[in-house]
Amino acid sequence: MTATTNATTTPAETAAESAAGTPATPRARSAEGRRRYLAALRRPRGITGLTLLVLLAAGALLVPVLSDGYDQQTAATFASPSWQHPFGTDELGRDIFVRTLYGLRADLVLxxxxxxxxxVIGTLLGIAGGLSRPLGMLMQRTFDIILGFPALVLGIAIALILQPGTTALLVTIVIVLLPGFGRLARAGLMEQEQREYVLAARVLGVPRWRVLLRHVLPNAIDPIIVHTAIVMVVAIFLETGLSIIGLGLQPPEPSLGVLLNSGVRFLSLAPAYVLGPTVVLLMLALAFTLLADALNEAVTRS
Structure with missing residues (x-):
């Protein structure tokens, strides 16, 4: 262990950490982080959220093996829910349950x-101020501009530029979520910059980029991981919203939003057309919400 620490720590950093009384080699910090996150998954909310997520992911992964595809048509249009078709069938006789699992698969990939x-991008942009103050200010102004647009409006603009589909959805999710991660990273940077060991490392000539990666980022990572679980829910509803208005994935390729867009037109004929995908959507959102709560509780109480 000593050899590993010496290999990754400069003499200046060792002196700074000794002078400032900081603990934590990178390996020790990593082990402590894993302990907290595993503890979160053992809490009731963590267990429930993880179980839900595993069940949904298993269904999404296994559906190609257990079905003949999402576009398999039959003569039984608008069939009522049954053991053979748990969510019934749509206007073309396609199994809505199978299409829902394929839609869930597409959403999970996104x-x-x-x-x-x-x-990753938001965090790196957020701590850019540790390398250059003007660059940090520029990133913050960029985040402010992004936040000035409602997420759905920004998604519509991106879809119109890139054409509706997977690429537009992916770009929209990344751009909409950047400011949250960037601001969290910026807050962590400003907090850690005032710590004695960071000041000591800089006085001793440790490069700024090394201080950021070795000290600032590891000590600011907990809020970022919790935020990642939270914004999974935001991304789910962003995809759904864009697909409902026809700017997400394009039929016949299913997603949960595409199914809701199609099903709402036949709500009086086949309520399960909308009900099934809605239940799966809410279960997915609930799973990530419970995981985020468990992570946040574990981090704040550690």
């Missing part, structure tokens, strides 16, 4: 690609 990408 979430797991867009939200982490927004987290």
């Amino acid at each position: 979430l797991l690609a867009g939200v982490p990408l927004a987290a």
